[in-house]
Amino acid sequence: MDFEAIKKAAEGYRADMTKFLRDVVKFPGESCGEEMHAKRILEEMQKVGFDECGIDKLGNVYGYMGKGKTCIAFDGHIDTVGIGNRDNWTFDPYEGYETDSEIGGRGVSDQLGGVISAVYGAKIMKDLGLLNDKYKVLVYGTVQEEDCDGMCWEYIIKKLGIKPEFVVSTEPTDGGIYRGQRGRMEIYVDVKGVSCHGSAPERGDNAAYKLAEIIQDIRALNNNGAGESTSIRGLVKMLDEKYNPEWKEANFLGRGTVTVSQIFYTSPSRCAVIDSCRISLDRRMTAGETWQNCLKEIEELPSVKKYGAKVGMYDYDVPSWTGERYPIECYFPTWVIPEDHKVTKALVEAYNGLYGTERIGSKETVAMRKKRPLVDKWTFSTNGVSIMGRNGIPCIGFGPGAEAEAHAPNEKTWKDDLVVCAAVYAALPTIYTK
Structure with missing residues (x-):
């Protein structure tokens, strides 16, 4: 593989x-609203010569390059969060700005830049004759990730029947x-009470007081250690092999x-008097934790x-910009691909061949x-919570920003990140399928 030619093409x-x-x-x-x-x-996909491209019924944009047997996919979500308090921005979030080295604007890092690099990575494959009968490349710009990460890929895999070799x-x-x-x-806890006039609170049953106790127990679950004498054993216990057979990956992920x-x-x-309360919980899960256990411990x-x-557990059922719906529960599984997996090693080899053994970046x-x-x-x-977490399709991450x-x-x-990622993307499929 001519790594210098790939780097030169990406820079171009x-x-x-x-x-x-x-x-x-x-x-x-x-x-x-994507x-x-x-x-x-x-x-842009049409302009650079994708062999097939379009927008599916959910509103995801996709493009295929090549006609080979093995499908290797690149995913990037095309939705962004809002801008928040406009006074916190020193420039227009949508007009953005550009210098010799930077691009500013809402979504440039999270994560529209990744889609841009993937589109041009595929073009470089075509330009340099890297496409062959072993693989085809699928670039997917996916929707609603910020609202419900992974839902778009549940739709792609389960509804459209697309299952890449890896993503x-x-x-x-x-x-x-x-x-x-x-x-x-995304978990909820509901507690009930009985209202009455505030001048005689003893006549009612204040749900807020019950909730206060529940919140204290939730804080203990997060903060406590894992000692046997602890009435509420803390989540840190999952880093210990005594409680978790996947403790090594749990320590890697946190x-x-x-x-x-x-x-x-x-x-x-x-x-x-308050007659009902609900709290929402943000529960982050490490390796070895399941949604059943997470609910049970609460x-x-x-x-x-x-x-x-x-x-x-909350559900998500919101129509996309096309009006299509794909209802799903708000469960986003942990995933981790082994360091010695073929996909991991192929991406490391592609990066090493192009840029060495350390991370690089701007000044x-x-x-x-x-x-x-x-x-x-x-x-x-x-x-990846859907791609690998729910469906077991190997997933690996490398993106600009x-x-x-x-x-x-x-x-x-x-800008350097866009170039580097496009080059690595262009080299990866050939290395993986060699």
């Missing part, structure tokens, strides 16, 4: 990728190769956590049992990146 598309990214970002594209993102990406997630990886992430769940993320209540008025908290609180990022191992993991969640830029004001990415 620096300006094209920059323009493409800025064109996409200028359109707002929050979850369920139409213009999808259409602009489809236009590269192009979420931002700070120049590294990421082989997993903690999972998560411990599970739980926190209260929302509080709701009902009350007849400000002069009445159900068995002393205060939850004491007050007969109801514990459950702003390179020092921080070199302190981190080349092969690592995400802190946040990705569509930085995790820290995700959901933050003044979001930016780096």
Whole structure:
């Protein structure tokens, strides 16, 4: 493989990728509103010569390059979060900005840049004659990830019957190769009370007081150690082989956590006792944890049992920008691909052949990146929760931009990252199928 030719080709598309990214970002594209993102990406796929491309019924944009037997997919979600408080931005989030090295705008790191690099990675494969009868490449720009990560791939796999050999997630990886992430769940806890006039609270049963005890127990579940004498044994126990046969990968990914993320209540008025409360829990899951166990450990908290609180998992059922729906429970499994897996080794080999054994980056990022191992993991969640977490299809991560830029004001990415990722994507399929 001529790595220098691939690097030269990727560098030659620096300006094209920059323009493409800025064109996409200028359109707002929050979850369920990605139409213009999808259409602009489809236009570029047609322009650079994808063999087949289109938009599926859910609104995901896709393109195939090549006609080979093995399908290797590149995933990038095309929705973004909102801009939050506009006063926190020093530039227009959609007009963005561009310097010699940077591109600013909502979604440039999280994670439209990854789609741009994947489109041009596929073009480089075609330009350099890397496509052969062994593989074809599928680039998917997916929707509604920010609202319900993985739902789009449940649709692709279960409804459309598309099952790639493996998938590269192009979420931002700070120049590294990421082989997993903690999972998560969206859990609710409901507690009931009885309202009465606030002037005589003893006549009622205040749900808020019950909830206060439940919240304290949830905090203990997150903060406590794993000692045998602890009445509420903490989630840290899953890092210990005594409690978790997958403790090694749990230590790699990091411990599970739980926190209260929302509080709701009902009350007849400000002069009445609260008659019901609900809290939402953000539950992050490490290797070895299941949704059944995560619900059970909340159900068995002393205060939850004491007050007969109801514990459950939220569902997601929101129409996409096309009007299509795919209802699903809000469970996003942990996933991790072994370091010695064929997919991991192929991506490492592609990167090593092009750029060496350490992370690289811009002047702003390179020092921080070199302190981190080349092969690592995400802190946040990705569509890998469906691809590998639910369906067992190998997934690996490599994408332009930085995790820290995700959901933050003044979001930016780096042109060098776009070029590097396009080159690595172009080399990977040939190395994998050799």
